[in-house]
Amino acid sequence: MKLIGALNSPFVRKVRIVMAEKRLDYQFELEDVWNRDTIMKANPLGKVPCLVMEGGEAVFDSRVIVEYVDTLSPVGKLIPDRGRERTEVRTWEALADGVMEAAVLARLEQTWAGRSEAQRSAAWVSRQMDKVHASVAAMSQGLGDKAFCSGTHFSLADIAVGCALGYLDFRFAHIDWRSQYPNLEKLDAKLVQRQSFIDTKHPAG
Structure with missing residues (x-):
């Protein structure tokens, strides 16, 4: 997986912390959010964070990403199931x-x-x-x-x-x-x- 983000973004930080707590491996790609030509190739909203899956599918909005990521590993469950x-x-x-x-x-x-x-x-x-x-x-x-x-x-x-x-x-x-x-x-x-x-x-x- 590849996480596209910026170090100054608190939403990107939230996703990175969740990824760390879940002990998941990923590539972190720094992105200038004002460079719309680049980020919009992955996320038409032009926002970070954006998680790009191994097959190239993109998941965006930090809330969606962390909910998905929490299902990838049984380590450190962060969101109750129901x-x-x-x-x-x-x-x-x-x-x-x-x-x-x-x-x-x-x-x-x-x-x-x-x-x-x-x-x-x-x-x-x-x-x-x-x-x-x-x-x-x-x-x-x-x-x-x-x-x-x-x-x-x-x-x-x-x-x-x-x-x-x-x-x-x-x-x-x-x-x-x-x-x-x-x-x-x-x-x-x-x-x-x-x-x-x-x-x-x-x-x-």
Whole structure:
């Protein structure tokens, strides 16, 4: 398998962590997402991550990829097969993905070179960051005093939340979520010690 992605993408990081936790071998191909001619050969949406199968078929959207990948190996089951537990884990993932999506959109509005300063919308950035702050607060409330997001076991929910918090540290370091939400800090401290998180940490700068 080949995973097409970018080191700065929190969604790519989520997939890479899942692949590592599942102990699956794959080729990682770095991609410039602005080079549409290249990425669109594999994914018509022009987005990463994109998983290319041995037969050339492409699987895209991080949620679809991680669900598929979790079925490839019995090692470290990350998504419950059915019922309320499965729904809980996928809802955590949706919440964390929402944080990442809003943060990415806010950063693009603030930094994209294709737009002048006069064209940037502070109102749009504020709207996206409101989603970030509300969702991080919801994460803290949902976590409570549990060891992991979905109870006592490490799951995709924790990977997604860890990637969301890691992206905030990477691109929005001024947000002091640790002092506001000590339970998230405690969870994050456990996650960043896992080799899968260490090996996929966002690059400096």
